[in-house]
Amino acid sequence: MSWGGVQNTESSKERYSLTWNGKSKARQIAQEVGTGTLRPAKEESKNWNNTENIYIEGDNLEVLKLLQKSYHGKIKMIYIDPPYNTGKEFVYKDNEYQGLKIYKEITGQTNKEGIKLTTNIDSDGRYHSKWLSMMYPRLKLARNLLTDDGVIFISIDDNEQANLKKICDEIFGEENIIANFIWKKKQGGGNDSNLVVVEHEYIVAYSKVLNNVKFNLDTKYQLDNALYPFKDEKGEYGLVTLDKSSIQFSSSLVFDIIGPGGEVYQPRIINGKQSCWRWSKTKVESEYDSLVFKNNKVYTKYYRPDGVTPKSLLIDSYYGRTESGNDDIKRVFGSVPFSYPKPLFLISHFLEIGIDKDSVVLDFFSGSATTAHSVMQLNAEDGGNRKYIMVQLPELCDESSEAYKAGYKNICEIGKERIRRAGEKIKLDENLPLENREKLDVGFKVFKLDSSNIKEWDINTEDLQQTLLDSMENIKSDRSSSDVLYEILLKYGLDLNIPIEENKDFYSIGGGSLLISLNKEINNEVIDSICEEYRNLLEIDKDFKTTVILRDNSFKNDVDKTNAIKKLEQVGINEIRSI
Secondary structure, eight states: OEETTEEOGGGOSOOOOOOOTTHHHHHHHHHSOOOEEEEEOGGGOBSTTTOOOEEEESOHHHHHHHTHHHHTTTEEEEEEOOOOOSSSOOOOOOSSOOOHHHHHHHTTOBOTTOOBSSSSGGGSHHHHHHHHHHHHHHHHHHHHHEEEEEEEEEEEOTTTHHHHHHHHHHHHOGGGEEEEEEEEOOSSOSOTTSSSOOOEEEEEEEESSGGGOOOOOBTTSOOOGGGOOEEETTEEEEEEESEESSSOOOGGGOOOEEOTTSOEEOOOEETTEEOEESSOHHHHHHTGGGOEEETTEEEEEEEOOSSBOOOSEEOSGGGOOHHHHHHHHHHHHSSOOSSSOOOHHHHHHHHHHHSOTTOEEEESSOTTTHHHHHHHHHHHHHOOOOEEEEEEOOOBOOTTSHHHHTTOOBHHHHHHHHHHHHHHHHHTOTTSOHHHHHTOOOOBEEEEEEEOSBSOOOTTOSOHHHHHHHHGGGBOTTOOHHHHHHHHHHHHTOOTTSOEEEOSSOEEEGGGTEEEEOOSOOOHHHHHHHHHHHHHHHHHOTTOOOEEEEOGGGSSSHHHHHHHHHHHHHTTOOEEEEO
16 A cells, blocks of 8 residues: 555565675675684794784684684774775685686686776676675674674775675664764875865774773874863863853853852853853852852863864874875885785774773784784883784785785785884884883784694584594694694684693693693503692682593503593593593
8 A cells, every 4th residue: 555656665575775696695604614723833923922912814704703612702892904895806715705806707707818808897786796795704703703892993995885884784783883984094196086086084883782882082182272271280171151141041040159259140141142050059059169250250160181082083194194004014114015004093093992901902804914013002102901813814915016025925924024023113112111111012823724633524513512522533644732722722612812731741721621631642641640630720629620631542442541531530520522
């Protein structure tokens, strides 16, 4: 039924939504369980035993899947600077998203010389669909990692800003948008659109649950000193008259105020309109000592704040420009081995307003590791203990690029070297507090995405943890005990920074919550040492529980295995896994 030519949409099957060719597949990809693992690379790390920072090499889709159990609800802030879909080829190759170059070849849109065979391909629906299919599962997985008061900031430009907001509305909920920040990236320059000089980009910000989010004040925002010409023991302040004609008039707010010398003050007539006091008579009486009487007027004080409420227009120069990002990385390398890195000031701004001083930050399009650099710099400035997790695909550098000529084969090598060099420069910067520099964490643990350490992996099982434990005798010959150990941690949902104590016969994880022996031979000596460790733990906490994991093919025979289990049970260990 319709009235006046207006259709009744209540019964219509049509719904307001964003859809594209491949969306169903993108949803499916987000739900698939990761089957790879993260292998530690201690030789490429810095301060492995003491650092809480993490750098992961690998495709971010698979990495996000692997982090789901260990970091679910633990990340306070995510910042990403994903591909803007400007017509350049993509490098992220998952089941649906194989890269623009490959996609065009498969669909016959290019010949072997790379010449486009169709016209206006960049405006074709498939052009946006591939980008959306790449972003959707990654953002879906990223949301799971956020704390309930967590936030995500996503850099983007006009190519996909509208589409990005739509998929974020769907994934995070329209009600959880924080703002669409506008960042002035340059001053003038070429005519980006042939008609207009585009001087800005966007940072789209969403929350996990908006009502839980509280931003810190923007402390870098420059306040006009003329607004605070006076000073007392509380700080710098300005004055504002107590009577106003711009507020709603109330006769109860018109009364006499007796000054300290006995003079009588009344609300003035301003521009022909009777004003009234902003404070009630009761408040005037209770806060009388804070009033200022001068020039035949009554004033209240307003003090200079520590900062201002963050603003959506990031147009001031202290947020940085594109050239600022180039200068930042040039100060580290002496050259610019990475194109268009975001400026430290911009990322630091979001770190300052978005998180606490001990929060964890994730960047899964980390590029040249500007986010990691910003975390170290800010910690050195304010004494914070923020930690980062960087994820980056080891995309090969072009052989003609400055980076390749300087010896960097892929982007990860640039990112890791930037963190190494930047950390040392920060620690030597005498303009920063010595105490902050001395305790600064400039290290990072490197992990590399790889196939599972297990030769065969049943991806159809619902209990991947149990599959791991049942199959570990099939460990690949080129994998170490450390490789296997971290795969176990991921399957158990344990933090990659969980304390690990390596003993002669076993690993003690998280203060003994897991006791794991991956020895190639498990004898009575190994079992006795595990039993002794558990007795020591019981002396500290008589209700302490642990799980013991033993490598199955390390026993000579079933009898030895049975005897070992009985010995463990006798001291009170009931959770025993044979792998």
